[in-house]
Amino acid sequence: MTSQAEKCARLAALHTGTETFVIPNPWDIGSAKLLQGLGFAALATTSAGFAYTLGRADGEVTLAEKLAHCAALADATTIPVSADFENGFADDPDDVANNVLALAATGVAGCSIEDYARDSHTLYPFEHAVERVQAAAAAVASLDVEFQLTARAENLLRGVDDLDATIARLRAFEAAGAHVLYAPGLTTLAQLREVTGAVSRPVNVLAPLIRDATIDDFARAGAKRISVGSALAWAAVNPLLQGAGEMLEHGTFGWLRGMAASKTVNALLSAN
Numbered sequence: 001m002t003s004q005a006e007k008c009a010r011l012a013a014l015h016t017g018t019e020t021f022v023i024p025n026p027w028d029i030g031s032a033k034l035l036q037g038l039g040f041a042a043l044a045t046t047s048a049g050f051a052y053t054l055g056r057a058d059g060e061v062t063l064a065e066k067l068a069h070c071a072a073l074a075d076a077t078t079i080p081v082s083a084d085f086e087n088g089f090a091d092d093p094d095d096v097a098n099n100v101l102a103l104a105a106t107g108v109a110g111c112s113i114e115d116y117a118r119d120s121h122t123l124y125p126f127e128h129a130v131e132r133v134q135a136a137a138a139a140v141a142s143l144d145v146e147f148q149l150t151a152r153a154e155n156l157l158r159g160v161d162d163l164d165a166t167i168a169r170l171r172a173f174e175a176a177g178a179h180v181l182y183a184p185g186l187t188t189l190a191q192l193r194e195v196t197g198a199v200s201r202p203v204n205v206l207a208p209l210i211r212d213a214t215i216d217d218f219a220r221a222g223a224k225r226i227s228v229g230s231a232l233a234w235a236a237v238n239p240l241l242q243g244a245g246e247m248l249e250h251g252t253f254g255w256l257r258g259m260a261a262s263k264t265v266n267a268l269l270s271a272n
Contacts, residue, residue, distance in 0.1 A: 002078040004107045008145040011042055011080035011109040015148065015180060015202040020219035022226045023204075025084075027233040028053050029076045030269070037268030042080040042109070045073060049233030058230075059118050063089040063099060067106055074107035078272050082110035082148060087118050093128075093135035100139045100149075110148030112182060112204075115169060116158055123158060130172045137177025150204060151178035156185025163191055167198045174201045180225065182206075189213060189221045196222025207231075 014021050023042045026032035027049030035043055048058035050069050061069075070083045085103055088096035096113065103111055113136050115129035116122070124132065133151045140149045151173035155166040170181045182204040186192050189210060196203045202224035207213065208231040218226050243255030 004074075004109065005145045007074075007078075007080040007107075007109040008147055011082065011148050012146040012179075014042055014080075015224055020215060020224055020226065022207075022215065022228075023082065025049060025228055025230065025232055026073065027230075029072055031232070031236070032073050032077050032081070033272075034265065034268045036077050036079050037271035040079070042082065043073070043077065044082040044112075044227050045070060045084045046230045046233060047084040047086050048230035052230075052233060052237070059086065063102075067102060070103060070108050071106035074109075080109035081107075082112065082150065083108045085111040085113055087114045087116060088132065088136065089118070091117060091119075091124075093131045096132050097135040097139035100136045101142075104140070104143055104145075104147050109145075110150065110179075112150035112152050112180075114152045114154050116154040123154060123160065126169065126172070129169060130176050133173045133176040133178055141177070148179045149177070150180040150182050151176070152182045152184060154184065156183060156187075158185075163194060167195060170195065170199055174199050180204055184209070184229070186210065189217055192218070192221040192223060 021041060023044045024035050024040055025044050025046035026035050027046055032043055047061065051058050051061050054061065054065065073081050083103055089099050090096045100111065113133060115124045117124060137149055140147045153166045153169040155162060155169065166183045170183060174181060178201065180202050181199050183195055184206040186195065186205060187209050192205055203222060204225040204227055205218055205223040207226050207228050215226060239255065239258055246252055246255050
């Protein structure tokens with residue numbers, strides 16, 4: 001069994017290595033084990049994808065449910081898992097710090113913290129956002145493992161079309177102690193280059209928002225880590241919608257031709 005310390009060390013090494021890596025986002029134990037079996041070196045949870053498994057929209061999962069989900073994924077896999085921890089499930093910096101410690105106890109190797117409030121649906125004021133990252137970083141520094149803290153600047157994703165303000169937040173989060181920086185609303189490689197050129201910590205990029213870019217394109221633009229958010233979950237849901245629609249509207253079962261082979265799935269589930 002791989003220890004949490006080993007998983008944390010592996011995730012830290014990926015961020016300091018020479019290669020840009022993809023960290024795909026499973027939404028449940030099965031998808032996590034499939035992605036591990038296919039050969040990915042690390043995984044990241046998706047808040048929207050997990051909420052979907054509970055029949056809810058993104059942002060409607062409780063802290064207890066999030067912790068249980070992260071514990072289940074960490075226990076079911078032998079590679080590092082980084083958690084999409086939304087806003088830390090708290091507004092107050094001290095509460096964020098305590099929740100990050102609770103998350104670390106689940107066995108995951110890292111997490112991301114947003115500067116967007118779940119309840120008020122607003123961006124935290126600049127200084128308050130920085131204080132929250134400082135508190136999370138201090139909590140992480142108290143651990144005896146190399147837990148990786150990612151700080152997210154949500155401006156662009158939440159309708160604030162100001163790249164300079166986004167970069168200012170990322171630079172402040174870097175100074176506050178974040179190990180990885182992330183602005184999930186970037187939509188061009190040019191924007192990504194501006195971000196990576198303005199900070200010195202590894203940068204995560206959300207691939208689905210920069211259409212047609214390749215891993216090599218992201219690497220040349222300076223990204224260290226590439227995630228896909230909820231895209232894999234929605235890509236998996238789409239055949240269900242199409243198959244259901246075909247049965248209801250046409251009474252046919254052509255969708256069966258697109259099924260995964262159970263033998264292949266079972267082999268991947270038992271690969272590690």
